Structure formats: structure tokens, C-alpha cells
Amino acid sequence: MKIGIMGFGVVGGGVGELIATNAESIKRRSGEEITVAKILDLRDFPDSIYKCFTKDFEDILNDPEIGVVAEVMGGTNPAYDFTKRLLQAGKSVVTSNKELVAKHGTELLRLAEENNVNYLFEASVGGGIPIIRPLYTSLAANELTDIYGILNGTTNYILTQMIKNGASFEEALKGAQENGYAEKDPTADVEGFDTCRKTAILASLAFGKYVNSDEIPCEGISGITLEDVAYAAKFDSVIKLLGMTSRAENGVYAMVCPAILKSSHPLAGIDDVFNGIMVRGEGLGDVMFYGRGAGALPTASAVLSDIIDTVKHKQKHIRLGWSEGEDGYLLDSKTLPGRFYARFKRNGEEPFSGDGFDVITLDGAEYADEFAVVSPSMTEYDFEALLDGPLAKYELLNKIRLVAE
Amino acid sequence: MKIGIMGFGVVGGGVGELIATNAESIKRRSGEEITVAKILDLRDFPDSIYKCFTKDFEDILNDPEIGVVAEVMGGTNPAYDFTKRLLQAGKSVVTSNKELVAKHGTELLRLAEENNVNYLFEASVGGGIPIIRPLYTSLAANELTDIYGILNGTTNYILTQMIKNGASFEEALKGAQENGYAEKDPTADVEGFDTCRKTAILASLAFGKYVNSDEIPCEGISGITLEDVAYAAKFDSVIKLLGMTSRAENGVYAMVCPAILKSSHPLAGIDDVFNGIMVRGEGLGDVMFYGRGAGALPTASAVLSDIIDTVKHKQKHIRLGWSEGEDGYLLDSKTLPGRFYARFKRNGEEPFSGDGFDVITLDGAEYADEFAVVSPSMTEYDFEALLDGPLAKYELLNKIRLVAE
Numbered sequence A, B: 001m002k003i004g005i006m007g008f009g010v011v012g013g014g015v016g017e018l019i020a021t022n023a024e025s026i027k028r029r030s031g032e033e034i035t036v037a038k039i040l041d042l043r044d045f046p047d048s049i050y051k052c053f054t055k056d057f058e059d060i061l062n063d064p065e066i067g068v069v070a071e072v073m074g075g076t077n078p079a080y081d082f083t084k085r086l087l088q089a090g091k092s093v094v095t096s097n098k099e100l101v102a103k104h105g106t107e108l109l110r111l112a113e114e115n116n117v118n119y120l121f122e123a124s125v126g127g128g129i130p131i132i133r134p135l136y137t138s139l140a141a142n143e144l145t146d147i148y149g150i151l152n153g154t155t156n157y158i159l160t161q162m163i164k165n166g167a168s169f170e171e172a173l174k175g176a177q178e179n180g181y182a183e184k185d186p187t188a189d190v191e192g193f194d195t196c197r198k199t200a201i202l203a204s205l206a207f208g209k210y211v212n213s214d215e216i217p218c219e220g221i222s223g224i225t226l227e228d229v230a231y232a233a234k235f236d237s238v239i240k241l242l243g244m245t246s247r248a249e250n251g252v253y254a255m256v257c258p259a260i261l262k263s264s265h266p267l268a269g270i271d272d273v274f275n276g277i278m279v280r281g282e283g284l285g286d287v288m289f290y291g292r293g294a295g296a297l298p299t300a301s302a303v304l305s306d307i308i309d310t311v312k313h314k315q316k317h318i319r320l321g322w323s324e325g326e327d328g329y330l331l332d333s334k335t336l337p338g339r340f341y342a343r344f345k346r347n348g349e350e351p352f353s354g355d356g357f358d359v360i361t362l363d364g365a366e367y368a369d370e371f372a373v374v375s376p377s378m379t380e381y382d383f384e385a386l387l388d389g390p391l392a393k394y395e396l397l398n399k400i401r402l403v404a405e
Helices: A010-021 A023-030 A057-061 A079-088 A098-114 A132-136 A153-165 A169-178 A193-207 A226-234 A296-312 A380-388 B010-021 B023-030 B057-061 B079-088 B098-114 B132-136 B153-165 B169-178 B193-207 B226-234 B296-312 B380-388
Strands: A002-006 A035-040 A066-071 A092-095 A144-150 A237-248 A251-262 A274-281 A285-292 A339-345 A358-360 A370-374 A395-404 B002-006 B035-040 B066-071 B092-095 B144-150 B237-248 B251-262 B274-281 B285-292 B339-345 B358-360 B370-374 B395-404
Touching: A002 A010, A002 A057, A010 A023, A010 A035, A010 A296, A023 A296, A035 A057, A057 A079, A066 A079, A066 A296, A079 A092, A079 A098, A092 A098, A092 A296, A098 A193, A132 A193, A132 B132, A144 A193, A153 A169, A153 A226, A153 A237, A153 A274, A193 A237, A193 A251, A226 A237, A226 A339, A226 A395, A237 A395, A339 A380, A380 A395, B002 B010, B002 B057, B010 B023, B010 B035, B010 B296, B023 B296, B035 B057, B057 B079, B066 B079, B066 B296, B079 B092, B079 B098, B092 B098, B092 B296, B098 B193, B132 B193, B144 B193, B153 B169, B153 B226, B153 B237, B153 B274, B193 B237, B193 B251, B226 B237, B226 B339, B226 B395, B237 B395, B339 B380, B380 B395
Parallel strands: A002 A035, A002 A066, A066 A092, A251 A395, B002 B035, B002 B066, B066 B092, B251 B395
Antiparallel strands: A144 A237, A144 A274, A237 A251, A274 A285, A285 B285, A339 A370, A339 A395, A358 A370, B144 B237, B144 B274, B237 B251, B274 B285, B339 B370, B339 B395, B358 B370
């Protein structure tokens, strides 16, 4: 089987490296030899072991020997157009491109089915952690109810630095950039957009109907301070950025926000660039997947697992996908009950107290005029009403959407 | 697609229940309706929603409409004979029967291939946790190096009771039996045989050659005392029963034994009846799978996922399996370096001290004449030589094969 690679960056280079070094075991597992026939990239790679580079997409599209193409260029343009044309030409496409899957997955999966080929995207969520395939294979017998987790390694690294080493958000971000864990423009990571796209893919696949990532309420970690970390610690908890989706009777909930997790929570101990994804199903209980959520070789190995799967399923469409979304299917997350955290300056007033509320105060002069509360379970609308009512006399310093045991 | 179920105990009943209650989503996922045509069991179930019981295996074997059979009877006799005849008759078999897979998997997988049908066993390890399928799909692109984990819920429950609640082994076992987590005869669980079979299956599948569970060194938890738990705690560690296998240049290592894990180890926090399985691959790093390793519905859902997979792959053999084992392939685990724990009565002698050794002592009169050591990394032969040499003057109270960060 000959394959094409579109994009020879970190992930594409990793795919090339794995195919070159693991040729024999790949052959044993897929049943035939896999060789790279063409690599599309605008740059030159004179030192690469590969000599089959092209700058013209048509070279891959029109090569009748290429049956599978790894799209690892990222972004939606021109990846969207290229992927469409490849599928229409009867070639399978495997990808790590979460942006494209989150935006155009419905159409691309339909095109793959119509042309009896495959569009697979194991690498789009969780790097090398197998999570996409279990959702349409091993876990397919379960009525899944919830998926939530730490889906972004950059923000988890930053939060870990804040929690364990007392680094400020800015210091931790700088360190992440110096270590290559964060991009120069870290917006997509720290504001939660990356987590949001992955959440949309998980929600669409697990519950069968398209969820648009643009419509998911999304909050990142740039507002989290060392004070919040300290209050959480006093509450025997840590702060993590979570992507979450849950099935309800008449639709699904999805959201991305920082969460305060009790230290006994299985996700609380997942530090640094690691990801952890919890899947809950009726009967199944909780299953968690944990591993390095990014990095060249883990992500490349996920891409390669999809290549091997398409080779094993030549001429056969693998059933996965979701139907079109519909208005009102994504439910208003403010109606989903949960516990809320808020931190206040009390400006000389007595701290709030109320039935079912945990009130947290810290020692030290700098915290003398502050307190934080964790509410009992309520909707966000009810919590907002409290902030406008009995809590309005305090100065709100920060709030966090979710507190979980 | 019509299926047969052999054995209507806890798991078989769960399979029947899931098929009845999730009919629609199963149809959506597998592409066709799945109905139970025949159930083999010697008992009567007058209250079951199913009316298709039989006491005669031939009824299933000779039903031309049955394409897949779930073998959830357990044991090797008559399951081995039945499975062979079903595969030879061109029917796929899915199973939760770890004993049969560990003993006769090589032959049964070969029979499945020869007859262009499938023999799948996701439910044999980890209950509802997807671990077997990822090894031959998502993780297939990786050169795996190590798999180890907590594979038995009963022993993990007992150890958790000892660690968290100070219950003795006997008390904890009694509690496990009362809660239905342990059988009346708990030997297979507490002596590690169940973990050992699962370890053999993982080793065979991950590294491609049969490993006989009878040849894997296997030690259970019946020798673990509250004193060991206390010394481990002082060392900031917990005791867990692990099944382990690693690839080496000229073969594989495999063993089952209690291990002392630092509390920061990802497996250290896995308590009660939960299982956790770590998979390490070149490039991939560590990936962990976590969930409820037993129970009727989780295990049944794993069986059902295999049924759905065989329905999706009708007339197509799914590539998984391993080749025959060979003499010398399973390496002597005593040559595998590791750190060892041993606890001694010192009978008035000064506690041992040595380069690279951690010496642990506990407060309290009852521990005054005791100490424990954790050795630096060495082979078990070298450690045994120490026990016979410089450590021989102390009275050995217990030793534990593995200490891991």
C-alpha cells in the first residue's frame, strides 16, 4: 500500500520516521508493506531520508497507487478542500487536524461513506492515547452518558507549575514556551479553544449528532490566579481545565472551563503535559484513558494506527460518524446544576454564610479581607442571581464554573 | 444477525440484558439488528425474558442462522471443545474466558483464521476497560516495550482495605466475600492466578508470541501483612498486586507479584475494585487505562463490543493473534534488575546499612526490634546472595519483589 503525507512538520515527520523505522512490525500488523509514495510540503527537506517531496497537491490526488493520505498540515485551508477532493477520488484520509474535524467532520465523514473509503482521526484528540477508536469500537455497546477530561497538555503544564511550584500564570506560560510546550501565540491553548474543538469531536462521536465547537461555552485559564490555587488547596483541591460533555434526555450539554477537583478525583493527579479522559456509561461505570496528549511521536503513532486500520479495511467503510446537528440540540449549560466557586473582597463586611455553602478563608495578612465560597449544587442562573443578590455586597474577584468531588 | 450465548451466569445474563435494552443503539452501531437465538445453560430460567434456552450444545452448533456465539461459561472444559467446534463450523466466538484464552488461545486464534471467522476476547482482561482491542488497533503502530498493571479487582479491594482501613488480610478477605467481590474459594484471586492468566494474554498479544501462564513466576498477596503496609507507608508507598511483562532483546519477561509503589506512581491511587493498566511504547510514552475491572455489566459490555465487531466484519477475519511460543522465549525474571524490599527481625543486632539501600524503621515498641530495607537496583540472584550473606544474621520476616517509583 502506498501512502501520501500532506504536511511534513512535527507530526508528518514523525509519521515518516515511524514508517521507516518500524516497517517490519507495521507489515506484520497491517498485512502488507506500507511505503511513502509522495510528501506534500512547500518547504525543502534536502536532508530527509525521503526523496519523494512535491509542492503540487495534484501529484498526490492523481497518483493512482496512493490509497491512503495522512493530512497532518493543520488548519482548514487548504486542508478542507484537499481532503474533500481526495475522498471524492476514492482515497482514504487520516488526520490529526482537530480544527478540520470539528468544523467539517460531518460532511467529510459522509463523503467517505459515499465513496466507500475512510476518514479517520484518532490523532485529533489525546495524541497517542487511544480514545476515538474505543468510542466507536470497544465502548460501542454502552449507552455513554458523560465524557470529560484534561484534553490540553499546554494548559495542564501551566496549571501544574502554578500548583506545584507557585509560578504565576505569566511565569508558567513563559516556561511552557521555553520548553516548547506552548506556541509563541498561546491563545488557542490558554483560552481553551483547542480543548473546545476536542470536546466538540468527542460529543459528536459519542452521542451521534454534530456539536459545533463555536457554540460551546468556552473559558480558558488566563484568569486563574495563585490566590485561586491557594483557596482550592485549602479546599483539598486542584484547578484543572476540563472539556466536558453529557447526554440529557432532549439533547447534550458541552462546555470548557476551569474546574476545582478534590484531590481524590482521578483527574486531580494528572500533571504536566499529560491528558486524562473519563468516559462514563450506563453499566460500564467510569473508564479513564491517560497519557501524553501531544508530542511528535505519540501523535504520529495515532495517525499511523489509522493508516494501518484503513489498510486492513481496504474497500470497506468503517462505520463511524454522526448525523447533522439541529437547533436546540446543544442545551444551555447554565441550566446544568453544579457547584460554583467564587472569591470575594469583603471590604470589612463579615464573610457570607449560607446553608450548604463551604466558606474558605486563608491565613496571612494579604488574605485578611478576602474569602471564597463553594456553593451547593445549583444552576448557573441561580448562582448568578445570588451574585446579584445576597453576595452583591462583596467585590467579586473571580469565579470558577465547576467544583467536583 | 442471530447470536448464541453459552452460559447464562452473571456475564451471560448481562449480555442478554444489554442486547434487550440497547437494541436500537446496537443496531445503529453494528449496522444490523442483533437478536439472541439460543442460550445454552443446564439450569432453568423460567423468569427470563428469553424463551430460547437449550441444554444441548448441538442446538447452537447446528443452527445455520447463528453467526456469532458468546462463550461466557468459563473454565476450559467443555468450553475448549465447544469453541473449537464452533470455529470449525464457521461461527465466530467471543469470550470473557481468560483461562481458555491463556491456555488454548494460540490454537483457537489459528482456527479462527483458517475458517475466516473471529475469536475475540476483549472481556478477558480488564472487564469493561478497552485494553485488548487497543493493543491490536490504536497501539499497533508502536513498538511496545512494557505492559503492567493492577489486573484483579478482588486483590486490589483487599489491599485497599488493609492500607486505608487497617484491616488484616483475613478481615479484608472476609469483607470482600461478604460484598460479593471475592469467591468462596478465593485462591485464584488472592494467589495471583487470575492476574497471571491476564498477564499471559497481554504478553502474548503485545509481543506476538505465546507465553504460557503456567510458566510465569506468580506470587499472590496472602503473605502481605499490616506490618508491610506500615513500612511501605513510611516509605511513602502503597502495596499493589501487579502483573507485568516487558520485551527484551532475546525474549520477554513476565511475572506476577506484590509491588511497593511510590504514592506518586499513576497506579498507586487506583483503589478498591478498580483496575489500571499501563502500556509503554517507544515514542508513545506511557498510556494508562483505568476502570472497573469486573462486574456483570462492564464485562458484558466488553463481550457485546466484540459481538458488534464481528457483525461489522462479517466474512472477514480480524488480524490479531500470536505465533507459537518457543523454549527460552520467556526469560528468567530473576535476571531482571529491580529494587527489592525485605523486612527483618534484628534480634538485638544493629540494622543493616549499605550503599544505595534505604533503611526503614517504624516508631512504636512493637517495631523496636525490626527494620526493613529497600535495595538499590539489582537482580534477584544478587539480592538472594545478600540475604544469604550480609543480611543472613537477621531473621527474614517478609520480602517483596518490586519497588517502583
